[in-house]
Amino acid sequence: MNFDIALALDLIGVFFFALSGSLLAARKGFDVVGSLLLGSLVGLGGGTVRDVIINDGPPAAFSNPMYLIPPIAAAVLVFFLYQSVDARGNLLTVFDALGLGLFCVTGTVKAVNAGLNPVSAILLGVTTAVGGGLLRDITANEVPKLFDNRDIYAVPAFVGAGLTTLLLELHVLNLYTGTSTAILVFALRMISWHFHWHVPLAVHRRQRRGAKAS
Amino acid sequence: MNFDIALALDLIGVFFFALSGSLLAARKGFDVVGSLLLGSLVGLGGGTVRDVIINDGPPAAFSNPMYLIPPIAAAVLVFFLYQSVDARGNLLTVFDALGLGLFCVTGTVKAVNAGLNPVSAILLGVTTAVGGGLLRDITANEVPKLFDNRDIYAVPAFVGAGLTTLLLELHVLNLYTGTSTAILVFALRMISWHFHWHVPLAVHRRQRRGAKAS
Amino acid sequence: MNFDIALALDLIGVFFFALSGSLLAARKGFDVVGSLLLGSLVGLGGGTVRDVIINDGPPAAFSNPMYLIPPIAAAVLVFFLYQSVDARGNLLTVFDALGLGLFCVTGTVKAVNAGLNPVSAILLGVTTAVGGGLLRDITANEVPKLFDNRDIYAVPAFVGAGLTTLLLELHVLNLYTGTSTAILVFALRMISWHFHWHVPLAVHRRQRRGAKAS
Numbered sequence: 001m002n003f004d005i006a007l008a009l010d011l012i013g014v015f016f017f018a019l020s021g022s023l024l025a026a027r028k029g030f031d032v033v034g035s036l037l038l039g040s041l042v043g044l045g046g047g048t049v050r051d052v053i054i055n056d057g058p059p060a061a062f063s064n065p066m067y068l069i070p071p072i073a074a075a076v077l078v079f080f081l082y083q084s085v086d087a088r089g090n091l092l093t094v095f096d097a098l099g100l101g102l103f104c105v106t107g108t109v110k111a112v113n114a115g116l117n118p119v120s121a122i123l124l125g126v127t128t129a130v131g132g133g134l135l136r137d138i139t140a141n142e143v144p145k146l147f148d149n150r151d152i153y154a155v156p157a158f159v160g161a162g163l164t165t166l167l168l169e170l171h172v173l174n175l176y177t178g179t180s181t182a183i184l185v186f187a188l189r190m191i192s193w194h195f196h197w198h199v200p201l202a203v204h205r206r207q208r209r210g211a212k213a214s
Numbered sequence: 215m216n217f218d219i220a221l222a223l224d225l226i227g228v229f230f231f232a233l234s235g236s237l238l239a240a241r242k243g244f245d246v247v248g249s250l251l252l253g254s255l256v257g258l259g260g261g262t263v264r265d266v267i268i269n270d271g272p273p274a275a276f277s278n279p280m281y282l283i284p285p286i287a288a289a290v291l292v293f294f295l296y297q298s299v300d301a302r303g304n305l306l307t308v309f310d311a312l313g314l315g316l317f318c319v320t321g322t323v324k325a326v327n328a329g330l331n332p333v334s335a336i337l338l339g340v341t342t343a344v345g346g347g348l349l350r351d352i353t354a355n356e357v358p359k360l361f362d363n364r365d366i367y368a369v370p371a372f373v374g375a376g377l378t379t380l381l382l383e384l385h386v387l388n389l390y391t392g393t394s395t396a397i398l399v400f401a402l403r404m405i406s407w408h409f410h411w412h413v414p415l416a417v418h419r420r421q422r423r424g425a426k427a428s
Numbered sequence: 429m430n431f432d433i434a435l436a437l438d439l440i441g442v443f444f445f446a447l448s449g450s451l452l453a454a455r456k457g458f459d460v461v462g463s464l465l466l467g468s469l470v471g472l473g474g475g476t477v478r479d480v481i482i483n484d485g486p487p488a489a490f491s492n493p494m495y496l497i498p499p500i501a502a503a504v505l506v507f508f509l510y511q512s513v514d515a516r517g518n519l520l521t522v523f524d525a526l527g528l529g530l531f532c533v534t535g536t537v538k539a540v541n542a543g544l545n546p547v548s549a550i551l552l553g554v555t556t557a558v559g560g561g562l563l564r565d566i567t568a569n570e571v572p573k574l575f576d577n578r579d580i581y582a583v584p585a586f587v588g589a590g591l592t593t594l595l596l597e598l599h600v601l602n603l604y605t606g607t608s609t610a611i612l613v614f615a616l617r618m619i620s621w622h623f624h625w626h627v628p629l630a631v632h633r634r635q636r637r638g639a640k641a642s
Contacts, residue, residue, distance in 0.1 A: 026416040031363040035416035037344075038361070052266055052480055053490055058330065062267055065333040075416070082417040116486065119493040130465075138567060139352060139361075147466070147567075149459040202454040202463035202503070203510040240630040245577040249630035251558075252575070266480055272544065276481055279547040289630070296631040353566060353575075 005175050006109055009182070010047065010060070013102030015070035017132045018043030019095040022071075022078040024140050027092075036075040041139060043071045043099075046132035050107050050124055054114040093193060096133055096145065100153070101186035104129035104160035105178050109168065118165045125161030130154055152192040152199060160185035219389050220323055223396070224261065224274070227316030229284035231346045232257030233309040236285075236292040238354050241306075250289040255353060257285050257313075260346035264321050264338055268328040307407060310347055310359065314367070315400035318343035318374035319392050323382065332379045339375030344368055366406040366413060374399035433603050434537055437610070438475065438488070441530030443498035445560045446471030448524040450499075450506040452568050455520075464503040469567060471499050471527075474560035478535050478552055482542040521621060524561055524573065528581070529614035532557035532588035533606050537596065546593045553589030558582055579620040580627060588613035 021042030025035035044061040051059030061067040085091065107128025111121035130146050130153065137144040146153050163181045167173035191197065235256030239249035258275040265273030275281040299305065321342025325335035344360050344367065351358040360367050377395045381387035405411065449470030453463035472489040479487035489495040513519065535556025539549035558574050558581065565572040574581050591609045595601035619625065 022416065025361075028361075029363060030361050030416050031413045032416050033366070033368050033413050034361040034363065037368055048267070052269070053476070053486055055269065055480070055483065055486055058267055058269055058328075058334070062325075062330060062334045062338055065331065068333065068337065078416060079414075079418050083419070111490075114486075116490060117493065119496065120486070120490045123496065124490055134567070139348070139358065141355075141357075141569075143569075144567065147453075147456075147458050147462040149457060149462065152461070154461050154465055199459045199461050200507075202450065202458050202460050202506060204507050205511065236630065239575075242575075243577060244575050244630050245627045246630050247580070247582050247627050248575040248577060251582055262481070266483070269483065272481055272483055272542075272548070276539075276544060276548045276552055279545065282547065282551065292630060293628075293632050297633070353562070353572065355569075355571075 005178070006106055009102050009178065010106040011066065011070055013099050013106060014043040014047070014067060015074060016095045016102065017046070017099035017136075018071040018074035019078065020092050020099060020133070021136050022074045023082070023092045023095065024136060024142070026078050026082050028140055032075060032079055035078060036071060038136065038139065039074045039078075040068075040071040042132040042136040043074070044132075045135040046103055046107070046128045046130070049131045050110060050128040053124060053127070054111065054116075056114055093145075094190070097186050097189040097193070099132065100129050100157055100189055101160060101182035101184075103132070104157040104185055105164045105182050108161045108164040109173070109178075112165065112168050118169070122158065122161040122165055125164060126154060126157045129157040129161070149201060150196055150198060151189075152197055153189065155199065156185045156188035156192070159188060219392070220320055223316050223392065224320040225280065225284055227313050227320060228257040228261070228281060229288060230309045230316065231260070231313035231350075232285040232288035233292065234306050234313060234347070235350050236288045237296070237306045237309065238350060238356070240292050240296045242354055246289060246293055249292060250285060252350065252353065253288045253292075254282075254285040256346040256350040257288070258346075259349040260317055260321070260342045260344070263345045264324060264342040267338060267341070268325065268330075270328055307359075308404070311400050311403040311407070313346065314343050314371055314403055315374060315396035315398075317346070318371040318399055319378050319396050322375045322378040323387070323392075326379065326382050332383070335379055336372065336375040339378060340368060340371045343371040343375070363415060364410055364412060365403075366411055367403065369413065370399045370402040370406070373402060433606070434534055437530050437606065438534040439494065439498055441527050441534060442471040442475070442495060443502060444523045444530065445474070445527035445564075446499040446502035447506065448520050448527065448561070449564050450502045451510070451520045451523065452564060452570070454506050454510050456568055460503060460507055463506060464499060466564065466567065467502045467506075468496075468499040470560040470564040471502070472560075473563040474531055474535070474556045474558070477559045478538060478556040481552060481555070482538065482544075484542055521573075522618070525614050525617040525621070527560065528557050528585055528617055529588060529610035529612075531560070532585040532613055533592045533610050536589045536592040537601070537606075540593065540596050546597070550586065550589040550593055553592065554582060554585045557585040557589070577629060578624055578626060579617075580625055581617065583627065584613045584616040584620070587616060 018039035021039035022035040025038040048059040104125045108125030111124040167177050232253035235253035236249040239252040262273040318339045322339030325338040381391050446467035449467035450463040453466040476487040532553045536553030539552040595605050
């Protein structure tokens, strides 16, 4: 995957995550500057954490002003179109899932290019993908989607980061395979959300009587 | 602006933000060590985030022990004087605004000196200025001042960071123009707080009937 | 203290902190992936903040895959054994205190080895020790143990980081003195927790009548 394609996918991911942040700001009654800032935090937070961990110069969001365009566009779109479209409140989850799909691909690619070993690259790809949304939910004092036990969130990101590492190792990562991976992650996340696919709870229950967690 | 002036303004900013942290700790019933730690987090957090993003060696707070003096002084002052002065509870907002004014100037100067482009320098200056207070409010489980829609908080920081960049470009930033910028930001923040100056909400309302955000 | 011993103590600290994270996840009703992620955040968060601040290449957790073993082991242990052992709910505090003891030693050693001055090394050691637990409590929306005024939390970490710096200066830090320091910190924390040892509140009360903090 060449640099321009990776940058384009990254910017689109920023846009989707920023939309999720601005939508949450709208629901919470923030003002338009708060919408821009929460959108920026969500859109740029995961990638900034990634670049700080890679430790190779200032993060992309602080060296390439192009990264500021998606959050501005997201805040403007939410400002003018929110009333028309967000009737059911599902859009936030959709945009969040689109960002998740794109970021676990672009985050993993950046990690491998920075010389991290495959295991660490997967971990950093997942961190990039879930980081922005976690910052969003903590800042807005919501229960993090990441820890919602009614569906899966990190599992699709692990699948996407793992697949991306595999495609890179096989030298077959390109626009098509990369986008397909992102779409697969998005689909997995949305299907699990719709059908309440979930994984077992943190505690194995051997018996049913009186086992209430304190 | 030479190095000593920038350092002095930065340390004064740390002191004001640390005061806001220790005051909040006092209100929340924390102990004196919690007061010192929350003061340190607020006073040193924004600058540490800034220096981590600039990525040029350990952050100032971890390489120059002088940065530890303002948080200690703030915790001591709050310990002995809190009962005498904080009758109306407005002091936290005042100290926070003083820190905001100083940090958007010193943060922008550091960003430009580190070689960031003007747009990124403004972004990093604003991040420095609002970062400590955001960490304070999230840690103490308060609604972040940054997202309070009854007045403006980030807008004065943007104005200050923009003006600082302009003064630097024109080679006229010095103790007087820098301090004036900080005072302007402080005044803008306090006036907006007093008179409830605010910006539009995140969502444009085209009609007044029944448009309650979900 | 040679490198292997420092690494071993660090990994054991990661394991204890990860256990505290997975235990909290179990209590909060998270799923097993959430347990693994919260355990990883707590176990690896403090050290990652430390390494990002030291600014010398990617953090240990993202360059040495061995760091992923303790969080996985912790999540598996909690999954199978939680029902059998956590009757009284004190285990979280015990594991957290064990992590605190080990991390204030290993964090300080890493800081000194990275060339920080003694004062900054103590500060970074304490940050490493309290960072993971603070991230845990903020993420799970609990009152941070760090700010609980019924016992002491940061004070033992300061004692441990200070002692470690002293032992390093005297060239007598080794497996035995290092472990002893960690055990001392653990004991101090547990004793303060059991007997409600505490420090004065953030505000000095000169009189008893009507002095209710607003």
